[in-house]
Amino acid sequence: MTSTLFSLQGKVAIVTGALGLLGKQHCRALAEAGTSVVVTDLDEHMTVTFAAELQEQYGHGTLGLAADITAQDSVEHLHRAAIGRFGKVDVLVNNAAVDDVFKGTSAEIIRFENYSLELWRRSIDVNLTGTFLCSQIIGSEMARRGSGSIVNIASTYGVVAPDQSLYKRPDGSQTFFKSPAYPATKAAVISLTRYLAGYWGRDGVRVNCLSPGGVENSQENYFIRNYSARTPLGRMAKPDDYKGAIVFLASDASNYMTGANLVVDGGWTVW
DSSP states (O other): OHHHHTOOTTOEEEETTTTSHHHHHHHHHHHHTTOEEEEEESOHHHHHHHHHHHHHHHOSOOEEEEOOTTSHHHHHHHHHHHHHHHSOOOEEEEOOOOOOOOSSOOHHHHSGGGOOHHHHHHHIIIIIIHHHHHHHHHHHHHHHHTOEEEEEEOOGGGTSOOOGGGGBOTTSOBOOOOOSHHHHHHHHHHHHHHHHHHHHGGGTEEEEEEEEOOBOSSOOHHHHHHHHHTSTTSSOBOGGGGHHHHHHHHSGGGTTOOSOEEEESTTGGGO
């Protein structure tokens, strides 16, 4: 039956960056489909608390565990804990990322010409190296077992350049510019996805990307209007607009799909 293709009953998933706006939605989507979710982020107390909420709501076993995805020993500990609790990992969602937000900062400081090497390296460490480490450590075990699905969260800004004009205020001033690091690292994640799909395809591990568009999250009204006007569907995404895509990529519904970049952006990239 078609409906069973989307079931994740009995599966185990690790979600990194699980406490973020979309991370929580990814966890909920997987839990709703039957997955036991390993909730992973930097805050130990909050990961344990959110995991308990998921277990109470959906009735599946969960695990909340803090991990620094930029540190090999921390990711190895995460993997061992997940295996120790559930015996396997079927799905890895590489969601953790740095997306620079600057408040009360001069626009000159965040222009490309002045963007700091420290910030650049921090984004590479989290967005790219973190995805590499989690895929290497957790995906290798999937390959040994001959089965698994890795979903890397990229971005439309890994496909097209940021439109800096979105950040112009109604009076023509601009106090924010999208950083160069986020698009560069997200484009690299898409490329790494293709590499891993080719590398592990014969081992039964599927590796795909989800590239979401912008999500409405209490931004200033002028930005929401600007973004919505540039989007064919006329709005920004809601946080739960990506739940179906996550379940699709994690489940057997996408069984013959690997190395793909699923763009879910309200049509943003058609123009």
